[in-house]
Amino acid sequence: MYSFKQIRWIVLSLLMLLLVACNGTPGATPEPPIEPSEEQEQQEQKSEPEPEPEPEPEQPVEVEEGMPPTVLEAGTTVIRALKNGDLNTLAAWADPNEGVRFSPYGNVNTETDLIFSRDELEGLMKDSTKHLWRSFPGSDTLIEMPYSEYHGKFVYDVDFMEDAEITVNEGLGQGAMIYNLNEVYPEDTHDFVDYYMDGIDPAVEGMDWRSLRLVFKKIGDDRSLVGIIHDQWTP
Known part of the structure; x- marks a missing residue:
């Protein structure tokens, strides 16, 4: 049998062992947590990635109204009107003083090529009057027909709007006739758009090329239509 002192010593020993197991070395005082220095805090802040700013919503592009169109x-606009046979729209673009000159071939003839005013253009498609436009190249056969027929042969005879190569102030197709566009319509006062098709039927090796040139007179920043020049291969 153990005496009372022995039992107390055994209990105290067990309590000491339990304290060592729970807290480490008996009697050791726990060290207080070390606070980071200001330099360490700044380094930690720098190492942390900064949050990316949220993208601002895109603003709709404002289109200024009333601005004159480019050539x-x-x-x-004019080529679409020609495709649709809309001569009312064409008339709205016609120069109020000069009207619109129609040239069936690349060489503009200022003496014989017909000119129509705004008022004349509006009813021209329905007018059955035959007009003398010129003669066919290499012959004395006259090009005499109403405008509606002329439109289908010497204005919009192929789908220029959909299939043509488009250039500004550069004539791509030039036939045997003298090219005098810039002489009749000086480039310092005029611009033109050329709708060019290099050929339709491969069998004729490009000899069926077509070109339609729309000539605009510069009026400050604005412009008006003064010439419609159809061009094609000629003998």
């Missing part, structure tokens, strides 16, 4: 925009 290419004017050409697009």
Whole structure:
């Protein structure tokens, strides 16, 4: 049998062992947590990635109204009107003083090529009057027909709007006739859009090329239509 002192010593020993197991070395005082220095805090802040700013919503592009069209925009409107046979729209673009000159071939003839005013253009498609436009190249056969027929042969005879190569102030197709566009319509006062097709039937090796040139007179930043020149291969 153990005496009371022995039992107390055994209990104290067990308590000491339990304290060592739970807290480490008995009697050791726990060290207080070390606070980071200001330099360490700054380094930690720098190492942390900064949050990316949220993207701002895109603002809609404002289109200024009332701005005069570019020559290419004017050409697009006119070529669409020609495709649709809409001579009312064409008349709205015609120069109020000079009207619009129609040239069936690349050489502009200022003496014989017909000119129509705004008022005349509006009813021209329905007018059955035959007009003398010129003679066919290499012969004395006259080009005499109403405008509606002329339109289908010497204005919009192929789908220029959909299939043509488009240039500004550059004539791509030039036949045997003298090219005098810039002489009749000086480049310092005029711009033109050329709708060119290098050929339709491969069998004729490009001899069926077509070109339609829309000539605009510069009026400050604005412009008006003064010439419609159809061109093609000629003998």
